[in-house]
Structures are given as structure tokens and as C-alpha cells.
Amino acid sequence: MATDMKALIDAAIKARDAAYAPYSNHPVGAAVLTTDGSVFAGANVENAAYPLGTCAEAGAISAMVLAGEREIAHVVVVGPGEATCTPCGGCRQKIREFAGPAGKPITICDKDGNILLETTSAELLPHAFGPENIDEAKG
Numbered sequence: 001m002a003t004d005m006k007a008l009i010d011a012a013i014k015a016r017d018a019a020y021a022p023y024s025n026h027p028v029g030a031a032v033l034t035t036d037g038s039v040f041a042g043a044n045v046e047n048a049a050y051p052l053g054t055c056a057e058a059g060a061i062s063a064m065v066l067a068g069e070r071e072i073a074h075v076v077v078v079g080p081g082e083a084t085c086t087p088c089g090g091c092r093q094k095i096r097e098f099a100g101p102a103g104k105p106i107t108i109c110d111k112d113g114n115i116l117l118e119t120t121s122a123e124l125l126p127h128a129f130g131p132e133n134i135d136e137a138k139g
Ligand SMILES: O=c1ccn([C@H]2C[C@H](O)[C@@H](CO)O2)c(=O)[nH]1
Pocket: 021, 024, 026, 027, 028, 043, 044, 045, 046, 053, 054, 055, 056, 057, 077, 085, 086, 087, 088, 091
């Protein structure tokens, strides 16, 4: 496995291990590689008011944006077990915003970082609505 891929998976595992998921007991870690070569990680942060929890992917994207970066090159998601923890619908849209219409690779790993699925953001959210779909003629 390429070194940068291993680093991305390791960043997602480290984030997963820092997740706050006492309600679902389903800690998730995500790592975003940007086109500039930076890595930003995030974990899910749940809340006693259950619907207010946030996903791992959302945290990683927030960190990326706060650092001034806007272009996703690759996303890795690591779940807590053997199941394939693909991004939820909301996160697919959040990833789409920064991954472009053609899509970018998304790799889903099991708890130990073994690759379960290699897909793309475009495959996970086909015919997506994105920045390019906003009609600029406003009247
Ligand atoms: O890709 C995923 C899937 C689920 N979750 C979180 C949301 C919630 O805290 C928990 C159970 O759904 O897992 C993520 O963070 N990312």
C-alpha cells in the first residue's frame, strides 16, 4: 500500500479512537486528503439530544475549510467493526461540495484499516446537485 494511503487510513483510525459516540457506540473516523496534500481528520460527536450529533466526515470537512482548503482529493472512512461504514446521505452532499462533479475516491475500511470498499463520491451520490447546478440568473 502506498505510504500516503497508509497515512490517511492511520489518521482516520486515530480520529475514530477519539470519537464521542456514547449513544450509538458506533465511533467513526474520517480523513480527508486535499489536492494540496494536507490531511484533515474528524470523528463523530454525538449529543444527548440525539439528532444533534455530527458525523466524522463533517468534522474532517470543517477542519479542512478552517485551514483555508477547498479541494478534496480522497476521503477515508473507518468504522468500529467489520461492516462497511459508508457516508450517510448528508455527508455525501457535504463531500460533493468539495469533491467536484466528476468525483473523488472514497475508501471505506474496517476497524483495523483493512480496505472494504473503494468507490467515488460521484458513485455514492449520482446526478448530485452541486455548486455548478446553481442558476446564476436570479430574476
Ligand atoms: O459514515 C458515517 C456513518 C455514521 N456516522 C456516525 C453518525 C452517528 O454518530 C453514528 C451512528 O450512526 O455514526 C458517521 O460519523 N459517519
